[in-house]
Amino acid sequence: MRPSSRKTLTAGTSKGSRTRTGLLSGYVLRVIREQQGYTQDEAAERLKVSPDTIAGWETGRRPLTAIPVGQMLHLRHQLMQMGASPTLLLALARALEADVLLASVLDEDTPVEESPLGAMVMQRELAEILVWPLNGVAPRPVRALPRPARPRRGPAPSGPQLTAAERHAFFTRMRSTAEQSRRPEQFLLRRQALYLSGYDRDPDTSDWLAHQQRTERPDDWLTTWLNNRSVAAVAARHGDRDRMEHFIHTALQDDDAGEAANLAYWAYWIGEAPVPQLSDEFIADGSLGPWNGDKLLGHLVDGIAPEHGYVDLNIHSVWALLQVRPNLLHSGEAARALRERLPIMLDSSELSSRARRELESIRYAIRLAEA
Structure with missing residues (x-):
């Protein structure tokens, strides 16, 4: 296993130092x-x-x-x-x-x-x-x-901030956590550590994540699917849309299990099903429980924008969601937002041929619903 190239910083993160908790x-x-x-x-x-x-x-x-x-x-x-x-x-x-x-x-x-x-x-x-x-x-x-109802006095941070040492320690720990969590029962820990590692702005992050994917040896469908989705999502966040397009083509299109898993993953992520899940098994076994889809549609439509990193996945997910829940085209604000977004996206020159076909299909479905 190739070790992480990040150097260790001890300032502010050594044993006995006060860990920030609030x-x-x-x-x-x-x-x-x-x-x-x-x-x-x-x-x-x-x-x-x-x-x-x-x-x-x-x-x-x-x-x-x-x-x-x-x-x-x-x-x-x-x-x-x-x-x-x-x-x-x-x-x-x-x-x-x-x-x-x-x-x-x-x-x-x-x-x-x-x-x-x-x-x-x-x-x-x-x-x-x-x-x-x-x-x-x-x-x-x-x-x-x-x-704010009352302007702040003087300079103030625009959000919670970590020190440089804390930020470095965070990503160093996430990498070591991912590298050490190789047992099957640690897959969720490894997956979420890899997800958080993707926010590291270190120049070697993409190469390190790609190496982690190459060294993964999943022995079941769900682990393989989640690993591929995670790597594609991180790549998209870093501006690499080709890997996401490959994931959509190989793991979602013409694969009913992959499509169902993708929608279950999104529904849980967005909070359609409020009960916490302790493992990823719900994604494949259909145990998530009932969920409406209106909240998910709204979330996905918000991400249908040329500059959005996940635009390709969002378009495909909307298309797949409407295949199984066409009634969502009659649902309030999310459906209206979709109608307004379509002509803007179809005028974009950055769409893949697949995404354009799916948007055209959605527009046709809207016309049928309005007829």
Whole structure:
């Protein structure tokens, strides 16, 4: 096995150093406070704590993850009474979970086999918050917010930020986790470690990920399918659309099992089925349970844009979804957005021949539905 080329940094990540445990939830709490137009002093008065406590929560110096469960529930109820956005309160809950995952990665005393990253299949809401300090992209509930009711005073970070040493330690740990997690029962841990490694901007990331794929020796259909999908997704994120096109052609088209697996994966990722899954088996065995598809359609349509890294997969997934759930063409906002997006995409010169055929097929289906 080729070792990772990343050099080890010890500054801020050595044994005994303080692991950050409240970075993400603290920042979301700050967003909640600012959206309500409160200063830290005013929020402290409403929540009946000291201003230093508010500052400590928001910076992670006094991590929210260290608060007892009962006190955390009480704080949540207080925020509700203050009029906090329900979507931001859900984001706060996900941020607390993401903080636990982030801290476990940065804590080198946590054995690889005990990493909580392998405990359950991540969904978008959690993943977007976890990678926020890695890619600088705020999760959807935060991106959709209007400007704060009261402007910030002075310079302030636009999101939660890791130090250079923490960022390096994170990706170094993710690579070592992926490389060490080779047993069948560790596949989920390895897959999710590879997914997070894909956010590394190090020049050798693409080569390292390609090497990981070449050294993978899956012995079942689902593992092979997921491995190929993960590698294609990371390649697309780095601007390589050919690998994704190859995946669509070989693993989805004319393969009913592959198409069903793709839609089940998307449905779980987007939160159509709210029950957490502890392994990837639901993708292939049909155990995900009932899901509507309207939320998934909306998500996929949002990604049908020339500049979107997953545009080819999104187009094909919409086409496949409408094959099995044509009634979604009559569903509200998502269907309207699809109708508006089609002429824009069909005018694009960057579409593959397959994607153009599928969009034309979708347009024909819309005309039939409107007839």
